Structures are given as C-alpha cells and as structure tokens.
Amino acid sequence: MEKAIEELHIEKINSIQTLEKCAELLVEAYNAPPWNDNWTKAKALEKLTCFYHSPQFFGWTARQDTHLLGCCVGNIEPYFSGDYFYLKEMFVSVHAQRKGVGFRLMAVLKGYLETVDIQTIILFTSRDVFPFDFYLKNGFREMEGMRMMHAGPTA
Ligand SMILES: CC(C)(COP(=O)(O)OP(=O)(O)OC[C@H]1O[C@@H](n2cnc3c(N)ncnc32)[C@H](O)[C@@H]1OP(=O)(O)O)[C@@H](O)C(=O)NCCC(=O)NCCS
Numbered sequence: 001m002e003k004a005i006e007e008l009h010i011e012k013i014n015s016i017q018t019l020e021k022c023a024e025l026l027v028e029a030y031n032a033p034p035w036n037d038n039w040t041k042a043k044a045l046e047k048l049t050c051f052y053h054s055p056q057f058f059g060w061t062a063r064q065d066t067h068l069l070g071c072c073v074g075n076i077e078p079y080f081s082g083d084y085f086y087l088k089e090m091f092v093s094v095h096a097q098r099k100g101v102g103f104r105l106m107a108v109l110k111g112y113l114e115t116v117d118i119q120t121i122i123l124f125t126s127r128d129v130f131p132f133d134f135y136l137k138n139g140f141r142e143m144e145g146m147r148m149m150h151a152g153p154t155a
Pocket residue numbers: 001002029030033034090091092093096097098099100101102103104124125126130131133134137
C-alpha cells in the first residue's frame with residue numbers, strides 16, 4: 001500500500017444532495033480499470049438515488065478537505081438467521097486508491113454495524129480483479145457454492 005492519506009474525514013450520508021458528487025466519483029472509479037465501464041453521471045445518480053430510497057439505507061463518504069475521495073453505500077436487509085448489510089457499491093477515486101481510503105470506509109461501516117448488532121456484510125464482485133483482494137484483506141470470504149445468475153444479456 002502507498003502512503004496513507006492523512007486528514008481523511010469519513011461522514012455518514014445524511015442528505016440526497018451528497019449523491020451528486022458521489023455519482024461523479026462512481027463514474028470516475030468504474031469507468032477506469034479493472035471494470036472499464038461506461039457509466040454516465042445521470043445513470044450513476046439514478047442508481048445511487050435508488051439505493052438511497054431503500055429501507056435502512058446507510059452510506060458514508062470519505063473526503064480530504066473539500067475533495068470527495070471515496071464512498072460506500074448499502075442497506076440492511078432482513079434475513080431469517082439474522083439481518084445483514086448488503087454493500088451495494090464502494091468506490092475510491094482512481095488517484096486515491098491503495099492509500100487506505102477503502103480500508104477506512106470499511107472500518108467505519110463495520111464499526112457502525114457493530115452498534116446495531118449486524119454481524120454480516122454481503123456483496124458481489126468478480127474473482128479476477130483487484131477489488132477481490134481488497135475484500136479478502138478486509139476479512140471477506142467467498143460464499144462456497146453460491147453463483148450469481150442472470151437471464152438475458154449479462155448486466
Ligand atoms: C476496491 C476499492 C474500493 C479499494 O479501495 P482503496 O482505497 O483503493 O483500498 P485500500 O487502499 O484500503 O486497500 C488497498 C488494497 O486494495 C487492493 N487495491 C486497491 N486499489 C488497487 C489498484 N488500483 N490496483 C491494485 N490493487 C488495488 C490491493 O489489494 C491493495 O493492497 P496493496 O496496495 O497492499 O496491494 C478501490 O480500489 C476502488 O474504488 N476500485 C474501483 C471500484 C471498485 O472496484 N469497487 C468495488 C467493486 S465490488
């Protein structure tokens with residue numbers, strides 16, 4: 001890992017207005033390797049807004065001064081054996097990656113979930129890309145036997 005960013009402020013997302021800047025960051029992060037997606041800001045904002053309106057939505061931003069460097073969003077979902085947090089998106093500015101921003105966001109998320117007695121976080125990612133290693137380093141494990149399925153063209 002490169003030198004950690006100092007003076008990083010992690011804040012809970014309390015206003016829908018915050019999503020504008022998060023959408024710009026999502027576009028930057030996912031249109032770059034390893035995903036090389038083709039997000040527009042409008043579609044990114046639509047997606048984040050959709051999450052924001054989910055029951056029990058929670059999200060955090062990481063910023064240095066006025067610069068937004070990272071974001072994670074998801075929601076708590078009910079489950080028979082114990083509710084879990086579904087981490088929908090997590091992204092860090094390309095120029096700020098590998099400096100501990102993702103780790104700090106994850107630590108704040110985990111800390112918060114402890115306070116509300118949620119013990120499980122789930123997420124989807126690809127096995128063949130570096131975010132997979134990031135999640136392994138943050139204590140995640142693959143769910144053996146589970147497969148993501150789709151009908152129609154791949155999303
Ligand atoms: C995955 C992501 C959120 C991690 O955040 P981060 O702030 O870069 O991560 P950290 O600095 O806390 O952790 C660093 C570790 O993550 C991995 N990693 C993060 N960015 C990387 C990069 N650009 N290239 C290679 N490995 C990377 C490495 O395992 C790294 O450890 P190392 O530097 O010792 O090799 C961030 O890289 C990102 O936004 N990627 C693009 C969007 C994305 O893939 N989101 C997750 C989708 S499931």
